[in-house]
Amino acid sequence: GAGVSQSPRYKVAKRGQDVALRCDPISGHVSLFWYQQALGQGPEFLTYFQNEAQLDKSGLPSDRFFAERPEGSVSTLKIQRTQQEDSAVYLCASSLALGLANTGELFFGEGSRLTVL
Amino acid sequence: AQSVTQLGSHVSVSEGALVLLRCNYSSSVPPYLFWYVQYPNQGLQLLLKYTTGATLVKGINGFEAEFKKSETSFHLTKPSAHMSDAAEYFCAVSDQGTYKYIFGTGTRLKVLA
Numbered sequence: 421g422a423g424v425s426q427s428p429r430y431k432v433a434k435r436g437q438d439v440a441l442r443c444d445p446i447s448g449h450v451s452l453f454w455y456q457q458a459l460g461q462g463p464e465f466l467t468y469f470q471n472e473a474q475l476d477k478s479g480l481p482s483d484r485f486f487a488e489r490p491e492g493s494v495s496t497l498k499i500q501r502t503q504q505e506d507s508a509v510y511l512c513a514s515s516l517a518l519g520l521a522n523t524g525e526l527f528f529g530e531g532s533r534l535t536v537l
Numbered sequence: 538a539q540s541v542t543q544l545g546s547h548v549s550v551s552e553g554a555l556v557l558l559r560c561n562y563s564s565s566v567p568p569y570l571f572w573y574v575q576y577p578n579q580g581l582q583l584l585l586k587y588t589t590g591a592t593l594v595k596g597i598n599g600f601e602a603e604f605k606k607s608e609t610s611f612h613l614t615k616p617s618a619h620m621s622d623a624a625e626y627f628c629a630v631s632d633q634g635t636y637k638y639i640f641g642t643g644t645r646l647k648v649l650a
Contacts (some may be wrong), residue, residue: 424580451636453636460546460642460643461642461643462541462627462629462640462641462642462643463581463627463638463640464640465637465638465639468636468637476636476637511580511581513580513581515636525583525586526581526583526638527583528573528580528581528582529580530578530579530580531580
């Protein structure tokens with residue numbers, strides 16, 4: 421597609437439910453990122469993939485959060501046993517560059533807004 | 538550790554007036570600097586970036602920003618505000634050659650008719 425596509429756009433979950441958020445990056449983009457944006461805050465880094473390899477998951481808040489990109493294209497962010505503090509917008513971004521060394525530009529999707537009741 | 542400070546979570550300007558959104562960073566070496574805009578229910582869109590070279594950077598929609606190393610600042614300006622500029626603006630920084638962005642908390646710009 422022309423841009424980064426995320427689904428679902430909105431998700432309401434009961435506390436304790438598992439959720440899965442999907443990201444379809446721009447075709448050919450090597451790098452893929454997940455960010456978490458809490459209400460009134462800037463995006464915060466969660467994890468980074470280069471092709472199918474997850475090179476950095478230092479931003480994942482707990483072991484309930486898991487991300488994968490098995491074929492180096494579509495990525496899924498999974499949150500197990502959701503808690504109220506997980507409520508946020510989850511942004512996916514992709515980039516053509518390896519490590520952003522040259523262009524530094526990320527292309528963001530519209531985000532998935534998760535509300536945990 | 539890197540950090541970004543955006544002064545003013547909300548800024549209001551009249552249509553046609555100067556827009557000035559402030560961003561200061563902390564870094565021991567010159568980083569890469571970015572401004573992104575976020576319209577309601579949309580993703581972030583790159584306005585402009587500074588990596589190396591000319592310190593005055595021009596971006597889309599008439600915005601520009603100047604990297605001032607001595608002040609560790611990267612303020613965003615636009616000479617004349619349009620109603621369509623109403624959005625949230627995020628300043629971000631990354632260490633040169635790395636992938637991890639640090640974002641500020643954002644400034645919501647309101648343009649008054």
